[in-house]
Every structure is written in structure tokens, then in C-alpha cells.
Amino acid sequence: MGGDCESNVENIIEVKNLKKTYISRGHVTEALRGISFAVKKGEIFGILGVNGAGKSTTLNITIGLLTPSSGTVRIFGKNFFQHESELKNQMNIATAYADLAGNLTVYRNLKIYALMYNVPNYKKKIADLLESFGISHLADKWVGDLSAGEKTRVNLCKSLINDPELLLLDEPTASLDPSIASHVRRLILKLQKDRNMTVVFTSHNMPEVEEMCDRVALLHKGKVYMVDTPDSLVKIHTAPDLEEVFIRLAKGELEE
Amino acid sequence: MIAPRRIKAYMLRHVFEIWATVDRKFDIIFWPTIDLLIFGFLSVHIQKISVQAGAAGAIIGGLILWTLVFSIQRDISVSVLEDAWTRNLYNLFSTPLHAAEVLIGLVLLAICKAIITITFVTLLAWGLFDFNLFSIGPSIFFYIFNIFVFGWAFGCMTVSLIFRFGLRLQIFAWSMIAVLYPISGVFYPLSTLPAVLADIARLLPLSYIFEGLRGAIANQQSLNAGDMSMIVVLNAIYLSLGIWAFITGFRSAKNRGWFIHPS
Numbered sequence: 001m002g003g004d005c006e007s008n009v010e011n012i013i014e015v016k017n018l019k020k021t022y023i024s025r026g027h028v029t030e031a032l033r034g035i036s037f038a039v040k041k042g043e044i045f046g047i048l049g050v051n052g053a054g055k056s057t058t059l060n061i062t063i064g065l066l067t068p069s070s071g072t073v074r075i076f077g078k079n080f081f082q083h084e085s086e087l088k089n090q091m092n093i094a095t096a097y098a099d100l101a102g103n104l105t106v107y108r109n110l111k112i113y114a115l116m117y118n119v120p121n122y123k124k125k126i127a128d129l130l131e132s133f134g135i136s137h138l139a140d141k142w143v144g145d146l147s148a149g150e151k152t153r154v155n156l157c158k159s160l161i162n163d164p165e166l167l168l169l170d171e172p173t174a175s176l177d178p179s180i181a182s183h184v185r186r187l188i189l190k191l192q193k194d195r196n197m198t199v200v201f202t203s204h205n206m207p208e209v210e211e212m213c214d215r216v217a218l219l220h221k222g223k224v225y226m227v228d229t230p231d232s233l234v235k236i237h238t239a240p241d242l243e244e245v246f247i248r249l250a251k252g253e254l255e256e
Numbered sequence: 257m258i259a260p261r262r263i264k265a266y267m268l269r270h271v272f273e274i275w276a277t278v279d280r281k282f283d284i285i286f287w288p289t290i291d292l293l294i295f296g297f298l299s300v301h302i303q304k305i306s307v308q309a310g311a312a313g314a315i316i317g318g319l320i321l322w323t324l325v326f327s328i329q330r331d332i333s334v335s336v337l338e339d340a341w342t343r344n345l346y347n348l349f350s351t352p353l354h355a356a357e358v359l360i361g362l363v364l365l366a367i368c369k370a371i372i373t374i375t376f377v378t379l380l381a382w383g384l385f386d387f388n389l390f391s392i393g394p395s396i397f398f399y400i401f402n403i404f405v406f407g408w409a410f411g412c413m414t415v416s417l418i419f420r421f422g423l424r425l426q427i428f429a430w431s432m433i434a435v436l437y438p439i440s441g442v443f444y445p446l447s448t449l450p451a452v453l454a455d456i457a458r459l460l461p462l463s464y465i466f467e468g469l470r471g472a473i474a475n476q477q478s479l480n481a482g483d484m485s486m487i488v489v490l491n492a493i494y495l496s497l498g499i500w501a502f503i504t505g506f507r508s509a510k511n512r513g514w515f516i517h518p519s
Binding site: 056060065066067085088089095097100104108115116142155158 | 257265266269339345346347349350353510513516
């Protein structure tokens with residue numbers, strides 16, 4: 001079925017026939033087998049799939065951390081791989097799978113990223129971000145000494161340091177307790193609404209996806225199975241909720 | 257486009273690391289001091305039983321310049337390893353930071369650290385052993401500059417191997433240069449080496465630098481134009497190879513996803 005990938009000025013991301021194959025000691029792994037989708041401006045777009053479906057690989061290629069084997073990625077209408085540095089100034093990412101420098105304080109880590117993105121008046125920006133995530137008291141603590149939940153929130157501050165137009169979030173609430181996760185979701189929704197920011201989001205938390213995402217791409221074995229709104233996905237599959245759709249997809253009960 | 261502010265940010269990340277950790281400070285001062293003390297006292301002893309005038313000075317001078325090569329190449333690779341150990345490569349390389357900016361940042365950082373090391377060790381050698389490295393005249397600046405260049409080139413090659421093969425080769429940051437230690441003529445002339453090793457040594461700019469340094473300290477010989485040319489030509493080759501290895505290694509790391517899962 002695949003996603004709508006017609007070139008459109010309103011599309012912030014256009015991914016076409018993206019493939020990624022790893023070859024290690026003669027063993028070939030196809031992480032992405034030609035995925036295509038488009039994300040519109042101001043949309044919160046979810047990418048769902050079981051572990052190994054290709055969600056993180058897609059995000060990692062989209063932020064320039066991984067070179068695809070073939071295919072194209074256009075961001076803000078430009079070829080990402082030809083304008084990588086320029087485009088990355090308007091993007092950012094937070095992931096549950098990477099840390100900031102553990103031997104540096106929260107403030108110093110954020111200062112480094114503020115300089116990377118040439119953020120004006122970065123001291124105020126850092127103070128505002130820490131306050132909005134309720135972690136101002138952690139500014140002078142070493143990142144290595146923080147709990148998983150605190151690190152996640154610092155990572156989210158890092159991802160918003162340059163006021164990105166496009167924010168990629170790889171399981172951003174994975175290590176947060178329900179109350180903080182809810183606060184973070186509200187904050188992301190507010191930021192998205194206030195700034196018309198585009199957000200691409202991966203998660204294993206289906207209620208969270210239903211709450212936040214305008215549209216969702218279901219990935220299975222490195223391919224896009226379907227792209228639609230969470231409500232439509234539930235209706236099309238006559239399922240009680242998105243979680244049931246996800247489980248059926250994971251079990252291979254849905255046709256490709 | 258290379259942006260100086262991103263180079264500054266990258267360097268600042270490592271300056272903060274040095275500021276925060278004891279082991280990085282030890283790298284700059286502690287081990288060079290221990291080496292200097294051991295070889296300094298050994299050279300005092302050699303001077304007493306003395307074989308040749310200036311032999312002690314040649315040993316201390318050789319040690320100081322070797323410390324410089326070792327620190328520069330190690331600092332380039334350890335800075336990359338530091339970000340791999342702390343799983344920070346993901347965040348760093350998701351910013352607009354270029355491979356060229358990383359390279360420039362690493363080189364500038366290595367220069368700053370090496371200047372601190374050489375200043376400290378030179379002053380210590382002067383105070384403890386009455387040896388002044390700069391007494392050989394302006395040629396010392398030529399030697400030091402070329403030591404820097406070779407250290408950068410070698411450091412880039414080591415980083416390239418880490419980019420390509422991962423952390424299982426991290427020990428190379430400290431050990432790979434050691435292969436050149438016995439054959440670079442740091443403490444003894446190349447004529448001491450077996451013919452095969454001496455021939456290999458002649459492919460290294462280091463051997464010409466240490467031979468030249470020894471000649472200047474022990475026999476007040478001035479810099480030989482032929483040797484100078486060899487140092488410059490060989491360093492140009494090694495530096496080109498180092499930059500090429502770094503860039504291709506960086507691409508390989510990105511292709512394998514090493515910045516995402518550094519292992």
C-alpha cells in the first residue's frame with residue numbers, strides 16, 4: 001500500500017524508495033526494503049512497528065546519522081544529502097537510545113548544543129527549556145548522575161534548543177513515569193501548536209500515538225504497510241483500538 | 257561550509273571533559289612527568305659514566321619530542337573515543353557538525369594540549385636536569401612543527417581504524433604509535449638498528465627529526481637540507497594519507513551506523 005509520496009510543497013519530509021542493507025561477515029540484513037512516505041507541515045506523524053521494523057533506521061537516515069543504500073530523502077523541499085548541514089540547522093532529534101556527555105553538567109551540555117546551532121541568547125533559552133521540563137534544579141548536575149527519566153528530559157531540552165521546524169522523537173517517553181510522560185506529551189503538543197512545528201514520532205505506547213499523532217505509518221519488516229490517521233487504521237481493520245492493529249501486524253496477520 | 261562556531265563548540269565539549277575528569281588531566285601532565293623523571297635520571301647516570309658529550313641531553317631531548325608525538329596522536333583518537341564511550345556521538349553528529357569541523361577541532365585541541373605538555377616538560381627538564389630544549393636554536397621549531405604534523409597524521413589514521421572497526425580497536429589509541437618507538441631513533445642512531453628496520457625507519461619523518469635533534473644536541477650540527485626536505489615530503493605524504501583515511505573512515509562509520517551504536 002505504501003505512503004503518499006507525491007512531491008508537494010506542503011510536504012516537510014518526502015521519503016522515496018528508501019533502502020538500507022547491512023552486510024556484516026557475509027550476513028545480509030535488509031533493515032529498510034524501499035519505504036516511501038511524506039510528512040506534511042505542522043503534522044505529528046507517527047512511525048509504528050515492532051522492534052527491527054525499521055523505525056529508528058528511518059529516523060537515523062532522516063537526521064544524517066546513517067547513509068542509506070539507496071532512495072531519496074527531501075526535507076523542506078531540498079535533497080537532504082546535498083544540503084545536510086543547512087537542513088540540520090532547522091531540525092533536531094531526541095532519542096531514548098543516546099546520552100549527552102556524562103562527565104559534563106546539564107548546563108554545559110546544553111551550552112555546547114546551543115553553540116552548535118548558533119542559538120542567540122542561549123543562557124535564557126537554556127533556562128526557559130529547563131524550566132518548562134521542570135528540571136531547572138538539575139542545571140549544575142552531571143548528566144551521568146541523572147536518572148533515566150531526568151536524562152530523557154534533558155535530551156528533550158537539547159532537541160528543542162534550536163527551535164526546530166522539524167522535530168524527530170524516537171520513543172521520547174520510553175523511560176518516563178506516567179505523570180511526567182503526560183506532561184511531556186502536553187508540552188510537545190503545545191509547542192507543535194504554537195510554532196506549527198512538524199513532529200515525527202516513534203513509540204510503542206499505542207494510547208500515546210492515538211493521542212498525539214495526526215497520521216501514522218505502520219512499518220513491517222522494513223516496508224510501509226499503511227499510512228493513515230489512527231482512527232482510520234482502527235476502522236479499516238475493524239479493531240477495537242490501534243494496539244490491536246499493531247498486534248495483528250506484528251503477528252503477520254495483516255496482508256502486505 | 258565550515259563554521260568556526262561549531263568547531264569552537266566541539267572543542268569546548270572536550271575542554272569541559274578535561275576540566276571535569278582526572279584521567280584526562282593526567283594524560284597532559286602526569287605521564288610525561290613520570291617519563292621525564294625516569295629518562296632524566298637515566299641520562300644523568302649516563303653522563304656520569306660518560307661515553308659521549310651531549311648523550312644525556314640527546315636522550316632528554318628525544319624523550320620530550322617523543323612525548324609530543326605520542327600525546328598528539330593519542331589526544332586525537334581519545335577525543336573521539338570519549339564521545340563513543342559516553343554514547344554522545346549520536347547527539348553530536350545529528351547536529352550540523354561536519355567531518356572537516358571535527359577534524360579541525362581535534363587538531364586544534366591536540367595542539368593546545370601538546371603546548372601545555374611541552375611547556376611543562378621543558379621547564380621541568382630545565383629545572384631538574386639543566387637541559388634547555390630550545391638551546392639548539394631555531395631548528396627546534398622546525399622539528400616541533402613536523403612532530404605536530406606527523407602526530408596529526410598518525411592520529412587521523414588511528415581514528416580512521418576506530419571508525420571502520422569499532423571500539424575493539426580502541427587500544428590502538430595508545431599502542432599503535434608504540435610500534436614506531438623502537439625504530440624511530442628516539443634514543444639511539446638508526447645505525448644501531450638491523451638493516452631492515454633501519455630501511456623502514458627511513459620512511460618515517462620521525463627518524464630524520466630524531467637524528468637531526470641528536471646531531472644538534474651532541475655535536476652542534478646544523479640542519480641538513482636533504483634531511484629537511486625528506487621530513488617535509490614524508491610528512492606531506494603522511495598528512496594526506498591521514499586526512500584521506502579520516503574522511504573515508506568517517507563515511508564508513510556513517511554507512512555502518514557506528515555513530516548510533518558505537519561498539
